[in-house]
Amino acid sequence: MIISVTRFAAVCALGAVLAACGAPDPPPAPRKERPAPAGAAPSQPPTLAPGPNGLTPVFNNGPRTRDKTVALTFDADMTADQGDRAAAGEHFDNPRLIATLRRFKVPATVFMTGRWAEEYPQEARSIGRDPLFEVANHSYSHYAFTDDCYGLPTVPEVRMRADVKRAYASFKKAGVPRAMPYFRFPGGCYDQRALRTLSTAGVTAVQWDVVSGDAFATDADAVAQEVLDGVRPGSVVVMHCTRSAAPATEQALRTIVPELRKRGFRFVKVSELIGTATHQR
Template sequence: MPGATPTGTRAPVVNNGPRTGNKVALTFDADMTDAMLASLRAGRVKSYANLRILDLLEREQVPATFFLTGKWVRRYPDVTRRIADNPRFELANHTYGHAAFTTDCYDLPALPVDELARDVAKTFEVIKPYGGRQTRYFRFPGLCHDAAALEALAPLGVTVVDGDVVSGDPFATAWKPLVRAVLDHVRPGSVVIMHVTEANAAMTDEALPHILAGLRKRGLVPAPLSEVLGEA
């Protein structure tokens, strides 16, 4: 697999697909922590589901892959169903509650190593009833992983997807830097990381039309992650 790390007994890690052709993958993380749920309940934020992103992708018939946390799926079952019902969208795993899988990953609370596989397996079970184009792709919160985490997930048969183009959309206050971050680094086979969590990635829907226009100018075509990685 292009861009993958040799593994042995570790889950494989991939950053990108083949650098030939013209396909790129747009991926959207759907984070959800207990603190985020508390903010929703207290009315401090309105939503962590950016429906304007879905509206645009559907209207322009753009494929995308969504890395879902189990708690986000439970909070937004109707949105999850909408994603699953779109044949251009793929569903992937982003842990159950967006806890860290290493001991030093930004300010995220860390799970013990012996709970990592259980957390990921639980998330697959939460996503499974929605059907659609489900995958065994997995993304670590904060992209933080080490040998112990990769070894823990190996029995689950997942492929860890980091990505090679980071939009920087969490907590962004302007959309233009996101567009530059993507278009300055995107190449054939790229995996672009964005977020669908409206309240803490408020500029993504404003940046996305400009990103799509920039991809078109470069002759790059969004495709499901499985196709970009050459596995479809």
């Protein structure tokens, strides 16, 4: 689910990637809260108020303030029909990436598909129980919520909300104790119909403003430079937690993290950015 903001060709590579893949406590809940989705933790983290006509709100980045925060997000992609590939030895997980985040003590948000949690329940549980991280919803199937989304299969409108709920159920079954009420559309593709259909799911849709370009990338330096060139205060960076589809991401982090810290940036989870945004309105 990576979409290049600088190169259309890199964006097109996303279709294949999409078919593959302590920190401070979150700030208090905003004044206007949405109902917790099924399977989410009982205490509601900060969310955005509904958009126009009650549509699901969309979050792209936090405030551009002097508080130089940045949220690294990692999409744990796996589509519902890729079991045979996993059984044949393809790795949709990336334990070394998670280990590097822990070694550098970098808070992060992992947008996980339900299918990924089913394939790697121990890893899902480990991530979900680590206070350094938060787990958010990336659908169950990793099928698109719009037509013509980088070659992904499409979820029928009548199944969209059920697909989101099924992902939460998969997290719970894997032993993830807290699943955040944040949802990232597969491929980043959404339209008014999708936002309207999910309006009763109680989620905030989370996009991004910085694309790492880690889709199939083998040049870690190029991935790192893409991030470093794009990050601004309040940025949300989209990366991947899939060895087969994004093999250079872990190595790129070893450059990204110390350099951004050198520039005065502080790493936060998406929940902190959303909490800051709601309190400044």
